[in-house]
Every structure is written in C-alpha cells, then in structure tokens.
Amino acid sequence: MxxxxxxxxxxxxxxxxxxxxxxxxxxxxxxxxxxxxxxxxxxxxxxxxxxxxxxxxxxxxxxxxxxxxxxxxxxxxxxxxxxxxxxxxxxxxxxxxxxxxxxxxxxxxxxxxxxxxxxxxxxxxxxxxxxxxxxxxxxxxxxxxxxxxxxxxxxxxxxxxxxxxxxxxxxxxxxxxxxxxxxxxxxxxxxxxxxxxxxxxxxxxxxxxxxxxxxxxxxxxxxxxxxxxxxxxGAEPPAIHATPREPGETRLVVSHLSLPKSHPFGTELSDINLELRAGEIVGVAGVSGNGQQELLAALSGEDTRAAPEAILLRGEAVGRLNAARRRRRGLGFVPEERLGRGAVPDLSLAQNILLSHQDSSMIRGGMIRFGAIGHLAAAVIKRFKVKAPGPQATAGSLSGGNLQKYIVGREVMRDPRVLIVAQPTWGVDVGAAAQIRAELVALRDAGCALLVVSEELDELFEISDRLVVIAKGRLSPSIPRGEATVDMIGLWMSGLWDQAGKGETGHA
Missing domain, CATH: 3.40.50.300 (P-loop containing nucleotide triphosphate hydrolases)
Known part of the structure; x- marks a missing residue:
C-alpha cells in the first residue's frame, strides 16, 4: 500500500x-x-x-x-x-x-x-x-x-x-x-x-x-x-538538583484579591491569597483559561485595578502601581506570549533588551547606550545557548524555543528579587528545558522568590518547593511538593480540593 x-x-x-x-x-x-x-x-x-x-x-x-x-x-x-x-x-x-x-x-x-x-x-x-x-x-x-x-x-x-x-x-x-x-x-x-x-x-x-x-x-x-x-x-539532559532549604523573608503577599472580569469572557478572580518567600519556588498548576491570565496581569502591573494593600511587594503596597514601577522595586516577569508581549518581532535581540532593562547602564541622559544593550544581548545568547546569528538578529527570526530561552535569560540576568514566570518551557526541547529549569533553581538558591505558572505538571513537580492550583478564578491551599501527587493535582485542577485538607488554608 x-x-x-x-x-x-x-x-x-x-x-x-x-x-x-x-x-x-x-x-x-x-x-x-x-x-x-x-x-x-x-x-x-x-x-x-x-x-x-x-x-x-x-x-x-x-x-x-x-x-x-x-x-x-x-x-x-x-x-x-x-x-x-x-x-x-x-x-x-x-x-x-x-x-x-x-x-x-x-x-x-x-x-x-x-x-x-x-x-x-x-x-x-x-x-x-x-x-x-x-x-x-x-x-x-x-x-x-x-x-x-x-x-x-x-x-x-x-x-x-x-x-x-x-x-x-x-x-x-x-x-x-x-x-x-x-x-x-x-x-x-x-x-x-x-x-x-x-x-x-x-x-x-x-x-x-x-x-x-x-x-x-x-x-x-x-x-x-x-x-x-x-x-x-547527543546526551541525556542534566538532572536538576534543588537543595532543600528554609525560605527567607516574605517577598510577595497577595491578600483577599478579588477582581471582576476585565471583559465579558474573562475569568473573575475570587479571594486569592498567596505568600511567596525568598529562596523558594511556588508552582501554579491549572488548565489554561482558569484565571492564570488575570492573576498574572494583576501581579505584573498590567492590571492595576486591585486595592493597593491587596498586593504587597517587599512590604510595599503596589496594587495600583504599573508594571514599570513594580520592576523598579525588584519584580521580574516572563509572559506566556513570546511574540508581541515577551518580544517585539521586528526589533533586534539587542533592542528587545530595553523591554525590561531600562536602568542607567542601558539608558543615560535619555540616550540609549547601544554598545551596552548589544553586550548584554550577546551575554544572554552565550549563557543560554540561544541559536541566533548575533545580537542584531530580529526576535521574529528565532525558533520558538530559542526565543523563549532568550526572554527567560533576559529576565534572569536582571537579578530580580521576585520573578514571575509563565510557561517557562512551553515548546522548548528537553535539553533547553533542563537548562531553563536549572537557571530558575539557581536563581531560587541565590535567594530570589519565584512564582512559576505552568501547565507542565512534570516541570512543576521537578522544580517547585510548594504547589497551588488555580481553577475557575480560585486558588487552592498550598501543599509541599513532597506531599502532592499528579493525580491529586489533576483533580484539584477541576476545582475539587478540600479547603480543610493538607496545606495551608490561609495564605497559600
């Protein structure tokens, strides 16, 4: 035949x-x-x-x-x-x-x-x-x-x-x-x-x-x-070694965050409570469309409708601050959309540095320091093994996985105090995924507080210290990774968690 x-x-x-x-x-x-x-x-x-x-x-x-x-x-x-x-x-x-x-x-x-x-x-x-x-x-x-x-x-x-x-x-x-x-x-x-x-x-x-x-x-x-x-x-991906450690100071607190739909087909956020500490990774599991987009917008500063005290970043009420002002206070953010939000397709990789690096080392006296942004772009390409001709290659010319490595690398090299990452390895091959996860764990070991939103359960189980689930705009209690199972988290993704069960019932 x-x-x-x-x-x-x-x-x-x-x-x-x-x-x-x-x-x-x-x-x-x-x-x-x-x-x-x-x-x-x-x-x-x-x-x-x-x-x-x-x-x-x-x-x-x-x-x-x-x-x-x-x-x-x-x-x-x-x-x-x-x-x-x-x-x-x-x-x-x-x-x-x-x-x-x-x-x-x-x-x-x-x-x-x-x-x-x-x-x-x-x-x-x-x-x-x-x-x-x-x-x-x-x-x-x-x-x-x-x-x-x-x-x-x-x-x-x-x-x-x-x-x-x-x-x-x-x-x-x-x-x-x-x-x-x-x-x-x-x-x-x-x-x-x-x-x-x-x-x-x-x-x-x-x-x-x-x-x-x-x-x-x-x-x-x-x-x-x-x-x-x-x-x-040509090799097996390196194993991730996350050393158990006691988390440090509280870096991000979300208290009773409720937001109506921002559009008719959006998801309403209902009484979200979350606590994120230095030196830990909290993984957020859930089926796409259950409020992840709305939660990320509220935390990143794209949506500024929250009450000021509903979101505390390093002890400061930031619910009404925009994304740029939160970045200046130590927040890093990797959106789930690579092209259009994570990077501008028609701009070079060097120019895309400016989407998140806007300090005096990159811009001085209102003038862009092109040598500095080119040097940093080259450093990201080298460290994260991005397959690109060089810093002047346009973002849109990269494969999806290589662009993801570049965007994650750009944020990691800001050395943020709090890093929020959405879908860090979506569409990324096993070698690159292992590298990205290792970099996130290294950032955690250096004292950063990380919130990782992912639909890859294997990924969350590999790198997270605690897990929470978002379903229909509500957030589950948190549970230590060692006490969670894939079947349990899968059920929770349908909203079927016991509020009196394991994990914290107050702040996640």
Missing part, C-alpha cells in the same frame, strides 16, 4: 542556515508518526513545507503515491492536510467561530458552525466559547481553537505541534484515545512534542532530526526517554 505522505530529499535554505538538508520521510495511512528534535532542528520548516506555507528549494512531495506541488495552505487543506501551528494564525478582533470560518467556504452558516465547534470541542474535552473574541483568550485557549479547527476538517493527515500543553493529565489520555481512534480510521498523524513519555506512549514511529538532517528513525515504544534524548541532543 502506498504511503499517505512521502518526502524525498527535501531541502530548504535560508541566508544564514540550511533549515532542511535532504530530508526523507514516509508516513503510512493510520500511522501516528513523531518528529523529534531540538529547537532549531528544522521541524517547523518541514511541517510548513508539507502544509504549503513554505516552498522547498529542492525535493519531492508525494501524496497518496502521487507527486504534488503544494503551493499554499488552501491547497493543502483541499488534499486533506490540517495543521496546528506552534505560533497561532488567529485574528485577535474576530471571534472563535469567525476565525474558523475563514478557512471554510464563503457561504458557511456561522450559527451552524458554532454548533459544530461546540460539539467537537466537547467531544474532545476542549472547552471553547465560539462567540468569544480571540484577543480575550489565553495562549492555551488559542491552541484549543487551532486544534478544534483542524479536527473539524476531518483530515487525512493531521499535523499537531505540542497539543497536550493545555490539558489536565486526565484529559491527555482522552485526547490520546481520540488520536488513536482517528488513526484506526485511517487518518495519519504527524505529532511534534518534546514530552518523550508521550511519544513513547502514543506514536508508532519516530523520525529524529538534528541541525536540519534526519539522524535516525526508530520505534519509540522500544526506546527509553534517555535513549530518545541521546538521539535528539
């Missing part, structure tokens, strides 16, 4: 790099096939070629045994190829239903489409409101829109890039059941994930890429996470 998709000697060159160098790939009907590789290995470029978003310089693409030239995504969709991108292609000012309708015939009935969206989302455990505007969605909720849009097309080939980052552990298995069912019905699936345990549990075949080339093909069910890691990065 012919392969569903065959690639032969696919090559794509850019001025500074060969993104794909003679790639061969075969995907059979009904096969769940993983593409594994470091950030910058060429995975995204290859997927864009399959989807028609990028034209290869050389090579052949065969679809169901017939050579095709996929000129654009519309042609890919006609063939039966659907893709969920790592960086989303949604219009902020349109609703969920309107965004999905853009890829459908012009006479599509929006009311009927909304019903289909709702049915499909519920079927796969992906809560969505079709009439909600995209600009009100969190990153995780935007990913749900992309997944549902792809599933609505009933594709012959479904390309998924990091699809489980928005799901509870209980919902991941439900999605896997759905993907296995799609595969059993003949749908081929290209699955990109940095979660090696997922690849081993789900995928039938794995193609490993490094520096734009295929370095191996294997049956992931016969491999260990360590052996897959060695194939991908």
């Amino acid at each position: 012919d392969s569903r998709l065959t690639l032969r000697s696919i090559t794509k060159r850019y001025p500074s790099v060969v993104a794909n160098d003679g790639i061969d790939l075969d995907v059979a009907p009904g096969e769940i096939h993983s593409i594994l590789g470091e950030n910058g290995a060429g995975k995204s470029t290859l997927m864009k070629i399959i989807y028609g978003a990028v034209k290869p310089d050389a090579g052949q693409v065969l679809w169901n045994g017939r050579e095709v030239q996929i000129a654009n995504p519309a042609e890919a969709r006609k063939l039966g190829i659907a893709m969920v991108f790592q960086h989303f292609s949604l219009f902020d000012t349109l609703t969920v239903a309107e965004n999905i309708a853009l890829g459908l015939p012009a006479d599509t009935d929006l009311d009927e489409l909304s019903r289909r969206i709702d049915t499909t989302a519920r079927q796969y455990g992906l809560d969505l409101e079709p009439q909600r505007h995209v600009h009100t969605l969190s990153v995780g909720e935007c990913q749900r829109v992309e997944i549902v849009r792809a599933l609505l097309a009933r594709p012959q080939l479904l390309i998924l890039d990091e699809p489980t980052s928005v799901l509870t552990p209980q919902a991941v298995e439900k999605l896997f059941d759905t993907l296995r069912q799609l595969a059993a019905e003949g749908c081929s699936i290209l699955y990109i994930s940095h979660k090696l345990d997922e690849i081993r549990a789900l995928c039938h075949k794995c193609t490993v890429m490094r520096a734009g080339k295929v370095t191996g093909v294997c049956d992931p069910t016969q491999e260990s996470s360590a052996s897959l890691s060695r194939m991908m990065i």
